[in-house]
Amino acid sequence: MPESGGWGTLTVGRLALREVFQVSESGGEKRTLSVSGQEASPPLTRQQLVDRHDDLLALEGAVLPVTFEDKPERNGYYLVTGATADLTEWKDEVLTSDWKLDLTRAGTENETDLQSRLTGAARQNDFSLTGERWHAPPIGHYGYFTGSTAPSVLTRTGADGAITVYRGIPANVSPRWGCSPSAYMAGRVRFTTNTGREVTGTDRLLAATGWSLGNGLVSVGPGSGTTLAVQSYAGSSWFTKQWNVTADSVLTGWDSASLLHNEPEHVVVRLMKSSVPGRVTLDLSLRRGSRVIEGFLKTGASSTLSVSLATPEGPTSTVSSGYVTAASEDADGNAFLAGSARTFTGHADGGGTRSSTTSLDFFLGLVGGQPVLNPNPYFETNVSGWQAVGCTIAQSTDFAHQGTASMKLTPDGVTATPLSAMTTIQAAPVPGGVSHWGTGWLYSPVGHPTVNLAIDWLNASNTLLLTTQGTISDLPAGAWTFFTVSATSPFSATKACLKVRMPGTPASSVVLYADEMKIRATPPSGEAATDLRNQYIASMPEAVYPVRR
Structure with missing residues (x-):
């Protein structure tokens, strides 16, 4: 940002300059605005001054949002028709850049749409793929319009905030949208x-x-x-x-x-x-x-x-x-x-x-x-937060899929469907009505014909509302295998407990190892x-x- 010293800030696209007292305007068919000023070192460093000088010269020919801190009535979108700057150096004393910008007004926010002209070309590929027409305008945009066919919406949250990605843009359509000039740069590259x-x-x-x-x-x-x-x-x-x-x-x-x-x-x-x-x-x-x-x-x-x-x-x-x-x-x-x-x-x-x-x-x-919603999914130190039914559980370094340890389940040999589940105290907090995904890696030295994951959905009083079962599948001997279970949580659910199950009545010699046991919200489509x-x-x-x- 420019040094204040009582000055406001003039922002032209990415570039911030000291706002000057006067701007020169003309009316007519093409309303123009000229603004000039000076940047100096000191107070800027020499490199900052030179960088700002070069940044200004790079503006010519661009259509950009322009905002004035002290004269906000002049905010809008402008075509930069001229950009000049005189670089003057008094060696070891002062370096100045006396600059001038000539702007043609495209319009204020309320009278101007921005139109994104997309090429529509699909990258040549070896997979007979047509690609997906998608587009992401600035974070602060509004009134996105693609004609009679509306695209789907995906929200991606980044360090700048939530940016909207529009998917399935109709062919041969150039989306139009509005945006405040002060918000145009949010989410930029x-x-x-x-x-x-x-x-x-x-x-x-x-x-x-x-x-x-x-x-x-x-x-x-x-x-x-x-x-x-x-x-x-x-x-x-x-x-x-x-x-x-x-x-x-x-x-x-x-x-x-x-x-x-x-x-x-x-x-x-x-x-x-x-x-x-x-x-x-x-x-x-x-x-x-x-x-x-x-x-x-x-x-x-x-x-x-x-x-x-x-x-x-x-x-x-x-x-x-x-x-x-x-x-x-x-x-x-x-x-x-x-x-x-x-x-x-x-x-x-x-x-x-x-x-x-x-x-x-x-x-x-x-x-x-x-993000993983449950604690202790890797069992690197212990099996805290997990409980056993019809088996014993322990942290083991015999086998591991990630890190150096896993959870070992040893059936008691007499109980049907031995399992290990998260305790209600360590249950994953979940909102109701949201798609969630339980995942885990399972291993058995001798294999097991029936293994699966399940999720118990609980309310705030720890009352069981529903159990979602994942597919029961064979677990081959001596190979880590990925298992999943997914469902939308009941609307009154507040907690979820992931379980690993061994349907049938396995012998105590049929031990099972579990690792990377996680509950997460399902990644959104896109x-x-x-x-x-x-x-x-x-x-x-x-x-x-x-x-x-």
């Missing part, structure tokens, strides 16, 4: 430098390290000894996974970074590294409202290209058409996600590989993000791996234009 400064425009000198590209839902930057650190916002926290991008060897220590596109709706950064011979480029792209980072790796010579987790998350990754995701969530309740529009081979560490190629497109993110893959395939760059309402 940002590229910040190694000094933490957000950049306007593309013609800039950038450091190859220390930068960050983010939209409040997901961000990416140089990794710690790896190529990329991808952060995803889930619940109320950021979660980081380190990724290696490989062109015969892991790519780190980039020679340069440059911006190819830099708008609030979409930012593309290009990284370049020397190769012997030639060069390698990696383009990283992020859209407003997206939960995935998009990447395009390009080499001069054919080689093996891959993107993979720097720290493997088990050998149980699941590969489907166009994406790979972990079969098991991590300790935070998330599962990594990676994919491509082209056929690839799953990487042993989690990710994908293409051989004998000069390009690899990919996307990276997380699936899940729903957050599953297959949906995120379809949104990636849709590939719809956006241009925003003001139109009279």
Whole structure:
């Protein structure tokens, strides 16, 4: 923000300037406004002054929201028809930037719609996918309109707040919506430098390290000894996974970074590294409202290209058409996600590989993000919060799916359907009428023909309202197997107790191990791996234009 000193703030798109006393206006068919002022160092640092000077020059030709702190009647949407600035330096004394902006008024908030013109193109792919037309306007928008066919709505909560994603946008429709100029930048995509400064425009000198590209839902930057650190916002926290991008060897220590596109709706950064011979480029792209980072790796010579987790998350990754995701969530309740529009081979560490190629497109993110509602799902220390019926339970380090321990169930040999369930004191708090998901990993050295999970739904008085049974399935010998149960909680429910059951009357020698026993709200439609893959395939760059309402 500019230094106040009694001045207000003039905000033009991303750029904040000292608001000046006077603006010059003209009427007629094209109502224009000219504003000029000066930025100086001191009080700014020299780098801040130069950055602000360059940011201002990058505004020309853009349609932007403009807000005045002291003259809010002039707030609105404007086309920047001219941007000039004189940089003057008195060495070792003062550096000034005397600037001027010429603006053509598109309209005030109440008379102006914003129209998002989406390309409608689907990314070429090897899976006969048409992609999903989706769009995310600013957080503060209103009056979203797509004609007679209304899209479905998905809310994604990020560090900037709740952003609305519209799914199933009708073909050949350019959505229209309203937005206060002061709210336009909420939920935007940002590229910040190694000094933490957000950049306007593309013609800039950038450091190859220390930068960050983010939209409040997901961000990416140089990794710690790896190529990329991808952060995803889930619940109320950021979660980081380190990724290696490989062109015969892991790519780190980039020679340069440059911006190819830099708008609030979409930012593309290009990284370049020397190769012997030639060069390698990696383009990283992020859209407003997206939960995935998009990447395009390009080499001069054919080689093996891959993107993979720097720290493997088990050998149980699941590969489907166009994406790979972990079969098991991590300790935070998330599962990594990676994919491509082209056929690839799953990487042993989690990710994908293409051989004998000069390009690899990919996307990276997380699936899940729903917080675990029950305590002690991993049994690393004890089995507190769980009780046994027809069996004994104990913490065991004999086998573990995650970490070093699990819960061991030993049937008494005479009781039908021995089970272990959460105690009512440690039950998961749940709201009524909401879809929930119980999951767990089960293991038996000898196997068992009938095993399942179930959820008891309780009210505030701990009265049992309903029991939801998961599918009863065979548990193969010597293999961790994933089991689920899902249902919508009764409207009067306040608690849920997850249970692992062994229907029948198993002998005491048929022991069972349980790990990662979790209750969570079911991820909303649009957050599953297959949906995120379809949104990636849709590939719809956006241009925003003001139109009279």
